[in-house]
Amino acid sequence: MRFQIIDGFRGFFLFFMVWMHSAAVFHSDLHYISHHSLGWVEDAQGFVFFSGLVIGLVFMKRLVKSGERGLWALVRKRVKTIYIAHLLVLVAAFVALWVAGPDTRTDMFTYFAQAPFGNVLAGVFLMGRITYADILPMYLVFILFTPAALYLVREGRTMLLLAICFALWGGAQTGVVEFFWRKLGDVSGLxxxxxxxGIFFNRFAWQALYFGGLAIGANMALGRFDPAMFKDPRWRPVAMVCLMLAGLFAGCDLLQTIMGLKAEQERNILDAVYVANFLADLGIMTWLLTAGLSDGNAVLRTVAHAFRRLFTWRPLVFLGRHSLQVYAWHAIGLWLLALAVGPTEALSQLDRAILVVAMSATLWPVAWLNARWQSFRAMRRAGGQSVPAE
Structure with missing residues (x-):
């Protein structure tokens, strides 16, 4: 059930990431139908955290079972898979723009159309960005540092790892990374x-989510951490504090939206309010899905069971198990759909809503195709015998 819930979380965050990206591209009012008005926790944060958690679980088990050679084989395989997906997105963007012509103007092409080849080349070397696909080049860097992080956890130095993550996150708040990219672009003439x-997500900031999740997953794999510990009654007051903080963040965010105040928080550097809000939400969700299921308070118990049903819902779990391929597809799909539709000014809100729903609905067929592909490859490795897909 633990893996099922983790996959369910990844599927949930992935779906709403695509939903919000699609709503932004087509300027649809459907962006109001999401959990984004409940504070400064967004889908990308949860997606990155739970991806790190899964990597920590799987890769630490491989390290324990097969040693460093087995771990590095897994790292190379993962890097290859992610990089191929990243290259496919880059090529799709370049070809789509080439077919559409240089005068194409949509929100997704605001900067890319100015120098398609140069922007693709920057992306190949993980130095550039493609709209709505920034997570892929970020992951590639994180994966390369994953073995070092796992070694620290294995040696019982999890706190050192977290201290390094905190220091890097703090450095990102200074703006020095953005200054470096600007200077490099100016000096080189690019x-x-x-x-x-540079990419939208500051890697020095967002690594805290990935490696924070990795630290938890790796310790779970080693048997040093079990979420069941939160069933201890002493954790209930902590959970209530997290609940109050989460409610406070949600209220402040909603008030800021109603009053039309300009947000001062910066998501690209993972401003402190994003981190604090994420930790509060993570704390209450972890408690609800462990101790909350049998809590004496009927309301909390009902909410906990509702969340458990949501995050173990088979469509979300299935989506989460194929998250990498589905994520890569959503970037390609949005590029193609945006080009096919063109300017959205003449579209009604109904038309825009249909586009958002249609794009979001494509995620499951893509996940199904990937499952079939995995099954086919597994069958070939097994010498022609049928092997069920993941």
């Missing part, structure tokens, strides 16, 4: 040529 260096 900025004048229309090439944008």
């Amino acid at each position: 900025t004048e040529d229309g090439v944008r260096l």
